[in-house]
Amino acid sequence: MTNTLLLLSALGILAMATGVSAEQQGDTLAAIRNTQSIRLGYLDQSVPFSFVDQKGNPPQGYSIELCLRVVAGIEQQLGLQKLKVQWVPLTMANRFDMVADGSVDLECGISTITLSRQQKVAFSLMTWIDGGSFVVKAGRPHGGLGDLAGKKIAVIAGTTTESALRDALKKDFIKADLVLVKEHLEGLGALDQGRADAYAADQTVLIGLGLAVKEQLSLALADRNFSFEPYGLTLRRNDADFKLAVNQELARIYRTGQIGAIYDRWFGKLGKPSSMLAAMFAINGLPE
Numbered sequence: 001m002t003n004t005l006l007l008l009s010a011l012g013i014l015a016m017a018t019g020v021s022a023e024q025q026g027d028t029l030a031a032i033r034n035t036q037s038i039r040l041g042y043l044d045q046s047v048p049f050s051f052v053d054q055k056g057n058p059p060q061g062y063s064i065e066l067c068l069r070v071v072a073g074i075e076q077q078l079g080l081q082k083l084k085v086q087w088v089p090l091t092m093a094n095r096f097d098m099v100a101d102g103s104v105d106l107e108c109g110i111s112t113i114t115l116s117r118q119q120k121v122a123f124s125l126m127t128w129i130d131g132g133s134f135v136v137k138a139g140r141p142h143g144g145l146g147d148l149a150g151k152k153i154a155v156i157a158g159t160t161t162e163s164a165l166r167d168a169l170k171k172d173f174i175k176a177d178l179v180l181v182k183e184h185l186e187g188l189g190a191l192d193q194g195r196a197d198a199y200a201a202d203q204t205v206l207i208g209l210g211l212a213v214k215e216q217l218s219l220a221l222a223d224r225n226f227s228f229e230p231y232g233l234t235l236r237r238n239d240a241d242f243k244l245a246v247n248q249e250l251a252r253i254y255r256t257g258q259i260g261a262i263y264d265r266w267f268g269k270l271g272k273p274s275s276m277l278a279a280m281f282a283i284n285g286l287p288e
Helices: 003-025 028-035 062-078 095-100 160-171 184-192 203-212 240-255 259-270 275-283
Strands: 037-042 084-089 122-130 132-137 152-156 177-181 198-202 219-221 229-235
Touching: 028 037, 028 062, 028 240, 037 062, 037 095, 062 122, 062 229, 062 240, 062 259, 095 229, 122 203, 122 240, 122 275, 132 160, 132 184, 132 203, 152 160, 152 184, 160 177, 160 198, 160 229, 177 184, 184 198, 184 203, 198 203, 203 219, 203 259, 229 240, 240 259
Parallel strands: 037 084, 152 177, 152 198
Antiparallel strands: 122 229, 132 198, 132 219
16 A cells, blocks of 8 residues: 555544544534433532422422523524423532533533533533531531631532632641531531531532521521632533533523522522622623
């Protein structure tokens, strides 16, 4: 075989490999169009963002509602009558793996956008701004991390809250023992049973949990946050068309002010959005 034929053959193999790679990455919008369905991932305990009740109803919450609005937008973009939503349960530990391997198309939870996570998954426009905080039993000191010196703090393993908490304790020269748990209710259980003196998570999640368990456990929220947590919906990498479809709907919700009613539905009891959150909505209300 001549050098020219060898070169052409090599180029052909490369093209085929590239095609296979692109096919493996997948075209989410094409799959949605072909199957007339979309797979949404949810968390079952992250009140008021993503949770399920005891009546067997579909998942609900702030992040869930945003995802359903995105689904409605995709229906219009693709000219489809109605998409079937397949709900896929996730955990804090497996949520990114489930997105990356194609088990879900869009994760509707409380995922903090970080640069390191974007090596594995992609994120939508910001959907929320939060910060790491902690709760203690009512009547206990809760001004800040300094009140937890020498105490035990429960936190979900492998989360940005865990890493931020470790960094904050180290920065302020505070010695405390971390009790690693898998889910929010396990963390509150450790606090209730005395295995931990505090439970750390994102502030808004802690507020939701506090409201949900107020009849069983009276909690006090820390006065100061120890980290910055920007949330986004999670999707697969290298799928620009699907990411654009998601962002188009989120931007429209922000730009038209429809986010106000959604916020009130899930956070109205907390008062108006903070100035930082209101600014995030305005900045992400991108024009068409």
